[in-house]
Amino acid sequence: MTNRRRFLQSLSSLPFVGGLFAPHFAVASPTGRDFFKELGVRPFINAAGTYTVLTASLMPPEVIAAIQYASKQFVQINDLQAAVGARIAKLIGCEAAMVTSGAAAALTVGTAACITGKNQEFIKRLPDIAGMKNEVIVQKSHRYGYDHAVRNCGVKLVEVETAEELGKAIGERTAMMLFFNDKDLAGQIKGEQFVALGKKHGVPTFNDAAADVPPTENLSKYTKMGFDLVTFSGGKGLRGPQSCGLLIGRKDLIEAARLNCSPNGDTIGRGLKVNKEEMVGMMVAVEMYLQRDAAAESKELERRIKLLVDSVANVKTIASATHIPEIANHVPHLKLTWDASALKLSAEDVRKQLREGNPSIEITPATPATPDEIIINVWMLQPGEDQIVARRLREIFKAA
Numbered sequence: 001m002t003n004r005r006r007f008l009q010s011l012s013s014l015p016f017v018g019g020l021f022a023p024h025f026a027v028a029s030p031t032g033r034d035f036f037k038e039l040g041v042r043p044f045i046n047a048a049g050t051y052t053v054l055t056a057s058l059m060p061p062e063v064i065a066a067i068q069y070a071s072k073q074f075v076q077i078n079d080l081q082a083a084v085g086a087r088i089a090k091l092i093g094c095e096a097a098m099v100t101s102g103a104a105a106a107l108t109v110g111t112a113a114c115i116t117g118k119n120q121e122f123i124k125r126l127p128d129i130a131g132m133k134n135e136v137i138v139q140k141s142h143r144y145g146y147d148h149a150v151r152n153c154g155v156k157l158v159e160v161e162t163a164e165e166l167g168k169a170i171g172e173r174t175a176m177m178l179f180f181n182d183k184d185l186a187g188q189i190k191g192e193q194f195v196a197l198g199k200k201h202g203v204p205t206f207n208d209a210a211a212d213v214p215p216t217e218n219l220s221k222y223t224k225m226g227f228d229l230v231t232f233s234g235g236k237g238l239r240g241p242q243s244c245g246l247l248i249g250r251k252d253l254i255e256a257a258r259l260n261c262s263p264n265g266d267t268i269g270r271g272l273k274v275n276k277e278e279m280v281g282m283m284v285a286v287e288m289y290l291q292r293d294a295a296a297e298s299k300e301l302e303r304r305i306k307l308l309v310d311s312v313a314n315v316k317t318i319a320s321a322t323h324i325p326e327i328a329n330h331v332p333h334l335k336l337t338w339d340a341s342a343l344k345l346s347a348e349d350v351r352k353q354l355r356e357g358n359p360s361i362e363i364t365p366a367t368p369a370t371p372d373e374i375i376i377n378v379w380m381l382q383p384g385e386d387q388i389v390a391r392r393l394r395e396i397f398k399a400a
Contacts, residue, residue, distance in 0.1 A: 044360035045385045049329055049377035050211065050236035054362055057239045057380060059281070066284040067241070067277040075276055077263050084279045088286050089248065094223040096254035098247050099234070099282045100261070103210035105272040106231035106247035107149035111136065112268050113229075113256035114176040114204045115153060123260055126268040127154030133175035137166060137203075139187040142180040146208065150178060153268060163189050163197060170201045181209040181222070182328040195226035204228040204253060210245070211328040213237040216294055219286075223249055229257075240285030241278045301332050304378035304386040308334055311390035315397045317342045323375075331379045333364065338397075340372040345400040347374050353396050354389075361389055 036043055050056045059067075081098060089097040100106040115132050116122035122132055136150055140159040147157060155175060160166045166177075166189060177198050184191050191207070198205035207222045210233040222230045229249040235242030247257055261269035309320045317339035322332050340346065347366060351374065354361040364375040378386060 042360055044355070044362050045382075045388060046362055046380040047354075047376045047378065047385075047389050048362045048364045049331075049333075049379060050233075051365070052235075052242070056233075056235040056242045057237070058382070059239055059241065059285070060288055062288055063240060063281045063285050067281040070277040070280040077276060078258075080276055080279055081258065081274070084283045085254065087283055088246065091286055091290060092223075092248060093220045094230075094248045096249065096251040098254055098258055098261075099274050099279045100231070100245040100247050101243055101272045101274050101278075102235075103208065103231045103233040103245035104146055104149040105261075105269065106245045106257075107146065107206075107208060108152050109257040109261045109269040109272065110206055110229045110231065110247050110249075110253070111150045111153045111155065111176060111178075112260035113253045114206070115155070116260060117252075117256050118259055120259075123264075123268075124266045126260070127152065129154040133173050135171075135173045136176045136178050137169050137174060138178040138180075139166075139183070139189055141186040141188075142178065142183045144180050144183070146210075147178065147180075161188055163193060166197055167201070170203060174201075174203050177203050177205045179205060179207045179227070181207050181212050184327060191222070191225060191227075198228070199226065204250070206230075211236050212330070213289070214294065214297075214330055216290065216292065219290075229253055234282050234285065238282075238285050238289050240282040244274065244278050244282045246282070246286075301378055304381060305332050305334050307386050307390050308376060308378070308393060311394045312336065312397050315343075315394075318397065329377070329379075331377065334376045334378065335373060336376070336393075337373045343397065343400045345397070346371050349400075350374050350393075350396055354392060357392055359388065361392060 046054060048054055084099060085097045088099070089095060100109060112123070112126055115129060115134070116126065134155050135158050136155045137158045137160060138147065140161050143157070143159065151157065157178070158169050160169050177194065179191065179194050181191070189197070195205050205227050206229040207227040208231055209218065209222055210231060212218050213232060214237055219232065227249065229247065232238065232246045234240035234244030234246060247254065260267050262271070262273040264270065305322055312318050312320070319337050321335045323335055324330060324332050338345070351363060351366070354363060364377050376389070381389065
C-alpha cells in the first residue's frame with residue numbers, strides 16, 4: 001500500500017498526457033452510494049481498449065468539471081452548439097465543427113447534409129428521398145458495420161473497386177462519397193486520390209475516422225487533405241463523453257447537418273440529441289487532447305508493456321510481440337502466444353479467468369477467436385492496474 005501511495009503521489013509531477021495518469025480509486029458518489037454494487041453490475045480493469053461495449057475511455061477531471069459547470073445553468077442550445085463548434089473548429093484548424101451524439105450520429109446527419117443541403121422541404125422528408133440525390137459511392141473493401149448510419153438516410157450504397165469504376169459510377173444521383181479511414185490500406189483508391197476524384201466531379205467526400213486519434217495530428221490531417229466532412233468518436237482517444245462525436249469540415253455542410261439534427265423537430269436527426277453538458281465537456285476534451293504530452297504517453301505505454309512481458313518471461317513456450325495498428329487504435333498492443341500442447345490453456349480459458357477473477361479484467365476481444373493467442377491493450381489502464389494485470393497473467397500461466 002505504501003509503494004502504491006508513493007507511486008500515485010509521484011504522478012502529480014508528471015506532464016499531462018490526455019488523462020493517462022488520472023488517479024483511479026474506488027469511486028463513491030457524493031451521496032456515498034455505490035451505484036454499480038446496488039445494481040449488481042461489476043466494474044472491471046480495462047486491458048482491452050476503447051470499445052463502446054466496454055464503455056470506451058474515462059474522462060479526465062477537467063471534462064467532468066466542465067460537465068458539472070454546464071449542468072447548473074440554462075442556455076439556448078443552438079447558441080451553445082454554434083459557439084462550441086466555432087471554438088473546436090479554431091482549435092483543430094478547420095472551417096466548421098459540431099458536436100454530435102457519437103460518430104455514428106455524425107455519419108447520419110453528415111450524409112443528410114450532403115443530400116438535402118439547407119432545403120427545408122427535403123430535410124423534413126428524409127428518409128423519403130424521392131426527387132433527391134440518393135446514391136453514396138463507397139469502395140467495396142470499405143463496407144463495414146457502421147455504414148448503416150449512412151443508409152439510415154434512405155440512400156443506396158454503390159460499391160466500386162477502382163478509380164475508373166468510381167468515375168463511371170458518379171452521376172446526377174450521387175450525393176456523397178464515403179471513405180472508411182481504417183480501411184485505407186485495403187482499398188485500391190487511397191485517401192488523397194479519393195479526395196481528388198470527389199473534387200474533380202464535384203461530389204462531397206466523407207471520411208469516417210472514428211477511432212483514429214492518436215496521433216494528435218490526425219485531428220486536422222484529413223480536412224487538410226481535402227475531405228469535405230470527417231468524423232471522430234468523442235469518447236475514445238479524445239476522452240470526452242462517450243455518447244459524443246465530432247463532425248468537422250466544410251462550413252456549408254456543417255450548417256446543413258445542424259439543420260438535419262436536434263433540436264430541430266421533424267428531422268432525421270431529432271433523436272440524436274446532444275445536451276449542453278456534453279457540448280462543453282467535448283470542447284474541453286479537445287482542448288486537453290491538444291495539450292497532451294504524446295512522448296510521455298508513449299513512454300508510459302512502453303513501460304506497461306514491458307511490465308506485462310516480464311511477468312510471464314519465465315513461463316516456457318510463451319512468446320510476446322508488440323503490435324501498433326497502422327491506423328485505428330494506433331497504440332501499442334501486446335500479443336502473447338504459446339504452445340497449447342505444452343500449456344493446457346486456451347485463449348478463452350485465459351480470458352474467462354481474467355474476467356471472473358477479483359478484480360475482473362477485460363482484454364481485447366478475439367475476432368475471430370484464436371485458441372492460443374491473446375491481445376492486451378494497456379492504453380486504458382489506470383495507475384497501478386498494470387501491476388494487477390501482470391500478477392494475474394503470471395498466476396494463470398504458471399498454474400497451467
